[in-house]
Amino acid sequence: MQPLYFKRFEMDFSITGYCLISEKKVIVNDQLRFYQENFLNFANFIKSLYKLEEINYPKFYKMDSLSKLGFLASELVLKVSSIKKYREDELGVVLSNSSSSLDTDIVYQNTINDRFNYFPSPSVFVYTLPNIVIGEICIKFNIKGENAFLISETFNGRLICNYVNEMMEKNRVQACLCGWVEYLGDKFETLVMLVEKSGFIDKQSNLGYCPTPFTEQHLNQLLHRN
Amino acid sequence: MSNVYVIADNIITSLGFSTDENINGILNDKIGIVSAAPDNTLSNTPTALSLLNFDLLDERFLQILKKINRDLPVDSFTRLEKLFILSIHDALSKVDFNYQRKRVLLIISTTKGNIDLLEDRYKAKFNHKRLFLWELGRIIRDFFGFFNTPLIISNACISGVLAISIGSRWIQSGFCDYAIVSGGDIMSEFVVSGFQSFQALSPGPCRPYDIDRNGLTLGEGCGTLILSNHEQSRERPLIRVAGSAITNDANHISGPSRTGQELSFAINSSMKEAGCLSGDINYISAHGTATPFNDEMESKAIGLSKLTDVPLNSFKGYWGHTLGAAGIVESVTAVHSLTSNTLFRSAGFKALGVSEPLTVIAKHSTSDLNTCLKTASGFGGCNAAIIFQKI
Numbered sequence: 001m002q003p004l005y006f007k008r009f010e011m012d013f014s015i016t017g018y019c020l021i022s023e024k025k026v027i028v029n030d031q032l033r034f035y036q037e038n039f040l041n042f043a044n045f046i047k048s049l050y051k052l053e054e055i056n057y058p059k060f061y062k063m064d065s066l067s068k069l070g071f072l073a074s075e076l077v078l079k080v081s082s083i084k085k086y087r088e089d090e091l092g093v094v095l096s097n098s099s100s101s102l103d104t105d106i107v108y109q110n111t112i113n114d115r116f117n118y119f120p121s122p123s124v125f126v127y128t129l130p131n132i133v134i135g136e137i138c139i140k141f142n143i144k145g146e147n148a149f150l151i152s153e154t155f156n157g158r159l160i161c162n163y164v165n166e167m168m169e170k171n172r173v174q175a176c177l178c179g180w181v182e183y184l185g186d187k188f189e190t191l192v193m194l195v196e197k198s199g200f201i202d203k204q205s206n207l208g209y210c211p212t213p214f215t216e217q218h219l220n221q222l223l224h225r226n
Numbered sequence: 227m228s229n230v231y232v233i234a235d236n237i238i239t240s241l242g243f244s245t246d247e248n249i250n251g252i253l254n255d256k257i258g259i260v261s262a263a264p265d266n267t268l269s270n271t272p273t274a275l276s277l278l279n280f281d282l283l284d285e286r287f288l289q290i291l292k293k294i295n296r297d298l299p300v301d302s303f304t305r306l307e308k309l310f311i312l313s314i315h316d317a318l319s320k321v322d323f324n325y326q327r328k329r330v331l332l333i334i335s336t337t338k339g340n341i342d343l344l345e346d347r348y349k350a351k352f353n354h355k356r357l358f359l360w361e362l363g364r365i366i367r368d369f370f371g372f373f374n375t376p377l378i379i380s381n382a383c384i385s386g387v388l389a390i391s392i393g394s395r396w397i398q399s400g401f402c403d404y405a406i407v408s409g410g411d412i413m414s415e416f417v418v419s420g421f422q423s424f425q426a427l428s429p430g431p432c433r434p435y436d437i438d439r440n441g442l443t444l445g446e447g448c449g450t451l452i453l454s455n456h457e458q459s460r461e462r463p464l465i466r467v468a469g470s471a472i473t474n475d476a477n478h479i480s481g482p483s484r485t486g487q488e489l490s491f492a493i494n495s496s497m498k499e500a501g502c503l504s505g506d507i508n509y510i511s512a513h514g515t516a517t518p519f520n521d522e523m524e525s526k527a528i529g530l531s532k533l534t535d536v537p538l539n540s541f542k543g544y545w546g547h548t549l550g551a552a553g554i555v556e557s558v559t560a561v562h563s564l565t566s567n568t569l570f571r572s573a574g575f576k577a578l579g580v581s582e583p584l585t586v587i588a589k590h591s592t593s594d595l596n597t598c599l600k601t602a603s604g605f606g607g608c609n610a611a612i613i614f615q616k617i
Contacts, residue, residue, distance in 0.1 A: 089473065089491050100339070100359050100380055105416070109344040112419045115270065125420035126480045126605060129337060131381045135606030138474040144488055146472045147608060148388060151378035153360040159377070163392075166399045172471070172495075 012198040013168050014211035017081035018179075018222055019073040021049075021190040027225070028076045029209035042186050046072065053079075062123065063136060064104045065188070070095060070133035070181040071140065073192035078141060080209075081194050083175060092146035092173035093134045094163050095192075097182040100130045100151055133181055145173045155180050155191075157219030164195055164214070180223070191223045228455045229466045229617070230394040234320040235558040236313045238410075239447035239545035240276040243286060244316060248555075249562055251544070252570050253590060258545045259431040259443050267347075269418045274430050276445030276546035277413060283308055290315055303365070304340045304352060306412050309448045310366050314408050317450035318370075321458055323404065325370065331402040332376040334363050335389035335409030336550035339380075342414035366408075374402075383513070383604030384472065385409060386449070386553020387612050391470035393453045394612075403455055410448030411549035418444060424480070426517055432547075434514030434540035434572060435521050435586050437579030442515040445546025449554035451561075465561050468597070468615040469499030475607035482519050482603060486526030489603055492611040493531040500613040502597055504532040507613075509569060509593075511560035511600045514540020515547050516574070520603065525580035527609075533599070539587045543573025553602045557612065560598050564616050567595050 020027040026034035026049060034049050046068050050060060055075060063071060083091060104127045111119050126132060131149040138147065146167055152159055164178050179192040195214050212218050236244060240258030241251035251258070262272035269275075284300050287308045291298055303311070314332075318325055339359045343352050355361050363376035379389045386409040393405030411417070421427050421444060428441035457464055473492040475483040483489065497503065510533060512524055528534055541556045548555055563570060569587045578586060595616070602610045 088476070089495075093474070098358065098360065102357060105338075105341060105344065105357075108420065109416060112415060113346065118270070120419040120423040122420075122423045122480070125423055128416075128420065129380070129382045129605055131604075131606040131608060132479050134381075135474065135479040135608070138476040138607060139479070142476050144474050144476050144491065147381075147474045148379065148392070148472065149381045151359040151363075151380055152375075153358070153364075162396075162401060166395055166401075169399075170395075 011169050013165065013195050013214040014198045015193045015214050015218065016196045016211045017077045017209065018191065018193040019076040020222065020225070021069060021073050023188065026076070029080060033076065042188060057140065064127035066101060066103065066130070066181060066183045067127065067133040067136045069183055069188055069190050070192065071136050073181065073190045074137045074141065074177055077177065077192055077194050083141065086174050088142050088144040090145055090174040091143040092167060092176040093137055093143055094148050094160065094176060094178040095134055095181050096150040096152055096156065096160060097130065097180060098151065098153055099182060099184040101128050103184045104128050137177065155223055157216040160219060161214060161216050168195070168197060228398060230397045230453050230455060231457055232451055232465045232467065232561050233454045233458045234317045234452040235561065236316040236450045237555045237558050238278065238309060238313050239445065239548065239555060240278060241545055243282070243312070245558055245562065249559065257431055257543070257573060261430060268413055268415055269422065273418060273422065273427055274443045275413060276443060278446050280305060283312060286312055304343065304356060306340050306410060307362065307365050309412065310408055310410050311369050313410065313448040313450045314366065314370065314406060317452050321452060323458060325404070325406065326373060328373050329403040330372060331374050331396065331405050332367060332372050333379065333389045333393050333405055333407045334366065334376050335379045335385040335554060336362065337380060337382060337385060337411050338417060341416050342412065345415060382606050382608055383549060383552060384602040384608045384610040385550045387557065387600060387602040387610035388472060388553070390451060390467065390554065390557055391472065391610065391612055394467035394470060397453060397455050405453045406450065407453060407554065408448065408450040409551045409554040411551055412446040413444060428516060431574055432516035432542055433574035434516040434542055435578060435580055435584060436575050437577045439516040439518065439521060439579060442517050443542065443546040445548045447545060447548035447551040447555055449551050449558050451554055451558055463565060464617040465564055465614050466617055468613040469496040470612040471495035471499065473609045475609065477607055479607065480605055482523035486523045486530055489524065489527035489601065489609040490530035492609045493527060493599060493601065496611040496613050500615060502613065506597050507533055507536050507599050508595045509563055509598045510536050510538040511556050511598060512538050512540050513602045514542055516542060522580050524601070524603065525582035525584050528584060529582035534583050535585055537569050537585050537587050539570055539572035543575065553610070557600050560600050561614055564595050564598050564614060567592050569593055
């Protein structure tokens with residue numbers, strides 16, 4: 001059953017850039033950016049993507065899979081969209097997923113299960129919170145405004161729309177990175193979008209991409225496009 | 227814009243199973259922290275913790291099952307599920323409204339959920355699915371028969387304050403008329419060993435803002451706060467949520483900001499939304515984990531927001547850092563400070579050990595209180611501030 005909370009908002013907000021990462025392929029603003037015919041595993045996939053995009057950010061190698069995924073998707077969105085016109089506290093990040101940080105939780109639990117082979121590590125433990133990916137994104141892009149990590153069983157476009165719409169309408173943020181970053185046991189799915197107020201879209205940016213209305217329907221379409 | 231009121235609440239910590247038991251415990255200077263866990267299932271080395279009486283919790287849970295005529299075995303629920311159900315049940319018993327109607331939203335705040343189910347001793351007892359936070363939400367929803375899918379927040383140590391903030395915002399935006407906001411976390415080897423690996427734990431009960439503070443004390447607990455746009459509380463005076471804001475340090479994933487500027491942003495934005503100035507704040511219920519860096523960062527933020535003269539406390543000296551419950555149980559006590567015009571002593575505090583001249587409350591006292599600021603900060607660089615105000 002869908003939650004009832006549904007409301008029409010008075011202002012229009014637009015998706016001005018997005019990145020979809022699924023097994024095998026990466027799509028940025030409707031363009032196929034990366035395709036891997038023979039998917040081996042996530043580690044291999046994400047490393048190839050990182051190298052292809054010529055990103056130089058040594059912290060990337062310290063991140064867990066969830067953070068790598070959210071970080072790279074944000075990086076690819078913001079590579080072609082400028083957020084420089086916003087103040088650091090006018091920008092927000094709202095992400096959601098199904099399994100929280102369970103993948104890293106299991107890795108961490110395995111370091112403490114055996115009292116005779118006990119090696120808990122702070123560098124693993126710190127990633128056992130889902131909002132750490134938000135922290136990583138905020139550090140990279142100097143985003144200091146509203147942030148939240150929400151959990152839903154499956155992708156819930158209405159939840160994301162409601163959350164971000166409320167913030168934008170009340171001017172808590174002027175632009176927001178938002179979406180879905182799911183990773184568990186080598187299975188993953190990511191949709192990160194940049195949402196801006198329709199009147200404020202920079203016509204020079206997003207070359208070749210036409211802003212899409214930020215609605216539940218459009219979110220579902222973006223996630224399920226091939 | 228309609229007001230959002232706090233209409234009912236509950237606190238479950240080592241000090242007791244109701245808000246009253248907890249408030250009375252605080253007034254009688256009871257400290258719920260024990261110097262070491264009774265057995266070694268949580269830690270190899272002695273560690274100060276604030277623990278719940280789970281035998282009593284099972285007893286209370288059985289009473290509820292009997293009362294509602296439900297023939298379910300007590301052990302078909304995990305420890306955390308029972309804790310949430312007990313807390314929500316107690317809060318709901320204080321107000322009269324049909325909580326199964328459409329415009330009621332359950333908001334759950336937790337950092338780790340049923341993470342103890344990863345341990346070998348619990349693994350066999352419950353389905354793997356119970357590790358998912360949405361499944362925790364579903365079980366609580368089904369127990370009470372709530373109409374809507376719960377909203378689940380997992381945002382480190384600000385989860386509780388964030389959940390209250392969302393409840394209040396969503397009522398104001400017209401998504402719902404009632405928000406039942408509940409936050410909880412329990413102790414597990416997972417959580418204890420993790421904080422130990424950071425060397426963040428104090429050997430004795432934690433001492434927020436004190437010169438001799440040397441780390442935090444973990445605690446388990448649960449709290450519930452019911453918000454509504456209807457003035458339904460039996461308690462008077464009424465308290466409203468007047469404003470809230472969340473920010474990020476954009477500095478480090480496991481260490482706080484060096485300047486406190488971002489927590490100060492959150493404080494200032496929440497005051498702006500509430501329509502008040504720093505001079506209007508009568509009391510601060512701060513985060514105060516008692517780690518050297520956290521408390522120092524908070525003092526700088528409070529200094530930047532020109533609030534060092536305002537009486538301030540941390541409740542963590544009583545029941546430890548209750549993680550996903552912290553923002554809720556500490557907000558509930560803050561609300562009771564406002565309604566009873568009482569400033570509670572900041573347990574564990576003797577001499578100021580932060581760079582800004584904070585006014586840490588050294589003794590229980592009474593004072594006319596109208597407006598309170600509650601703050602929280604956590605891993606991932608997140609900060610939250612919320613304002614409660616007497617009507």
